[in-house]
Amino acid sequence: GENVEQHPSTLSVQEGDSAVIKCTYSDSASNYFPWYKQELGKGPQLIIDIRSNVGEKKDQRIAVTLNKTAKHFSLHITETQPEDSAVYFCAASKGTYKYIFGTGTRLKVLA
Amino acid sequence: DAGVTQSPTHLIKTRGQQVTLRCSPKSGHDTVSWYQQALGQGPQFIFQYYEEEERQRGNFPDRFSGHQFPNYSSELNVNALLLGDSALYLCASSWGGTGGYEQYFGPGTRLTVT
Numbered sequence: 001g002e003n004v005e006q007h008p009s010t011l012s013v014q015e016g017d018s019a020v021i022k023c024t025y026s027d028s029a030s031n032y033f034p035w036y037k038q039e040l041g042k043g044p045q046l047i048i049d050i051r052s053n054v055g056e057k058k059d060q061r062i063a064v065t066l067n068k069t070a071k072h073f074s075l076h077i078t079e080t081q082p083e084d085s086a087v088y089f090c091a092a093s094k095g096t097y098k099y100i101f102g103t104g105t106r107l108k109v110l111a
Numbered sequence: 112d113a114g115v116t117q118s119p120t121h122l123i124k125t126r127g128q129q130v131t132l133r134c135s136p137k138s139g140h141d142t143v144s145w146y147q148q149a150l151g152q153g154p155q156f157i158f159q160y161y162e163e164e165e166r167q168r169g170n171f172p173d174r175f176s177g178h179q180f181p182n183y184s185s186e187l188n189v190n191a192l193l194l195g196d197s198a199l200y201l202c203a204s205s206w207g208g209t210g211g212y213e214q215y216f217g218p219g220t221r222l223t224v225t
């Protein structure tokens with residue numbers, strides 16, 4: 001069935017260092033890959049996304065890469081700050097329909 | 112511009128009872144998706160409403176039902192509540208037309224079943 005695996009489940013980095021979170025999807029028909037940040041007690045917030053016709057996308061300190069052949073996509077956060085601490089989720093979908101989410105990565109940025 | 116809103120924020124129910132959760136989509140959006148998020152897990156897709164019809168459904172029993180109104184707002188109904196239904200229920204809105212892939216989430220309704 002459709003599945004998205006996400007690693008690692010927890011990640012601790014020193015402030016200023018980079019963080020990388022990786023996801024693998026199973027359905028080769030997936031064509032849209034968003035990333036969400038969820039803070040305690042809040043709903044997921046869309047932080048960046050990538051479509052299957054693009055290999056990389058960057059927005060300030062955040063970037064996402066996609067390898068369609070390997071069915072892998074990754075989130076890269078550079079120059080991490082304490083406010084980046086949260087749970088991050090990747091997801092995969094086929095256009096306007098349901099998202100399949102990964103299991104989440106708890107990122108801790110140590111000051 | 113108001114984002115996605117959900118009500119109530121928190122809810123406590125007893126096993127066997129029924130519950131209704133409400134969602135208003137972001138301005139300009141016509142599609143509403145509902146997700147269930149258990150503690151420490153990723154959101155799981157329940158169903159999606161577009162043009163007042165259920166367009167897609169996840170692996171949830173018939174006890175979970177929904178509705179979309181002409182103003183695009185939506186309700187999620189859960190009958191015969193079980194302890195395992197305790198979770199954060201998230202509503203996400205999007206534009207149902209071509210290319211409308213982005214889903215924006217509300218703050219959720221925390222349901223506790225005792």
